[in-house]
Amino acid sequence: MRIAAEEAYGEQSLVEYLLADPSFYASLALVVFFGLLMYMGVFKTIAKTLDDRAEGIKNELEDAKRLREEAAEMLASYQRKQREAEAEAEAIIAQAKSEAKMLKDESRKELTERLERRTAMAEQRIAQAEAQAAAEVKAAAAELAAAAAEEILQSKLKKTDLNKIVDADIKAVADRLN
Numbered sequence: 001m002r003i004a005a006e007e008a009y010g011e012q013s014l015v016e017y018l019l020a021d022p023s024f025y026a027s028l029a030l031v032v033f034f035g036l037l038m039y040m041g042v043f044k045t046i047a048k049t050l051d052d053r054a055e056g057i058k059n060e061l062e063d064a065k066r067l068r069e070e071a072a073e074m075l076a077s078y079q080r081k082q083r084e085a086e087a088e089a090e091a092i093i094a095q096a097k098s099e100a101k102m103l104k105d106e107s108r109k110e111l112t113e114r115l116e117r118r119t120a121m122a123e124q125r126i127a128q129a130e131a132q133a134a135a136e137v138k139a140a141a142a143e144l145a146a147a148a149a150e151e152i153l154q155s156k157l158k159k160t161d162l163n164k165i166v167d168a169d170i171k172a173v174a175d176r177l178n
Helices: 002-009 012-019 022-040 041-157 161-178
Strands: none
Touching: 022 041, 041 161
16 A cells, blocks of 8 residues: 555655545544444444344244144134034934934834724724624524415425425525625
């Protein structure tokens, strides 16, 4: 630098050169300014502000992490509850199907029993009607036989005629029964 200063200003000394150079004063003012800032604690204040800001960001990140973990736990809880609700719904549906099948089977059984009872009652009525009809036919046959016997006795028919009448009456009774 000295060589450059000698070339620029000739025989002047370095101090004279620096005192004549405006950039020297600007540099000196800058150093003094930063010295005053340091003395007044501005850098500490700036550092404290930056540290506080960094601490605030760190706290926000921790809160965000905590909230994300809580959200993940809540999501897992809701998913578990949803699976439980679906399983419960499936169980209710299965139970309803089972109960419906059981009611259907019971209704079918009850209907079958009712039909069997009605069929038995109808068969019993038919049997009673048949028995009554047979009794009526027998009574009519007995009356007819008595009437025929009376006629035979009254007319004093021959035995061969009597056999013909009895055979005819028996045939008539047999035809009525069938």
